[in-house]
Amino acid sequence: MNDPEVLSPTKQRWDGATWYLCGFYFSMLKSRNHRVALHRSVWERAHGPIPDGHHVHHINGDRADNRLENLQVLACDEHLRMHMTPERREAARQNMIENVMPKAAAWHSTDAGRAWHSQNGRNVWVDRPYRTVTCEMCGASFQTRASEKQPRYTCSNNCKQRRYRAHNLERMRQYERELRARGKSSASPRRPSAS
Secondary structure (H helix, E strand, O other): OOOOEEEEOOEEEEOOEEEEEEOOEEEEEEEOOEEEEHHHHHHHHHHOOOOOOEEEEEOOOOOOOOOHHHEEEEEHHHHHHHHOOHHHHHHHHHHHHHHHHHHHHHHHOOHHHHHHHHHHHHHHHHOOOOEEEEOOOOOOEEEEOOOOOOOOOOOOHHHHHHHHHHHHHHHHHHHHHHHHHOOOOOOOOOOOOOO
């Protein structure tokens, strides 16, 4: 089998077709919306279809070197681990902070962004099944779509407020016990009177 012929830094010839550098890899347009990568095509011609969950890796790290002897198939996670060095991970993090997050925040505050969130919020609840729960405060049974991961403890806003006050009161009592155990008082110190 012939290896691809390098015509220029951005062009290679293989299997009677010209492949162009597009992004990081040499590829060609097979149909209007389908682009195929040269390194994957070379490997598949010699070994058959690439197994699901696998990538074709350039052994020497040169993505322009599409000779069969420079290609190997690796599991996706192994391949990504090889390329995601601490330096690359930090560069990706910096890119997210400096470029992606500001653009995402700007888009999310547009009318289109708010509309998307509104629709997405409704979609999340549409297929979620109801389940029966017992209110912690009054003992009444009620139906909720809240998930097990984000449980709903009360049946109404009144019970929710009663639960909040009860939990805060218990936290305050625990705080008082801890202070007494340390020999301190929770009462604020008295200010000396101005005489």
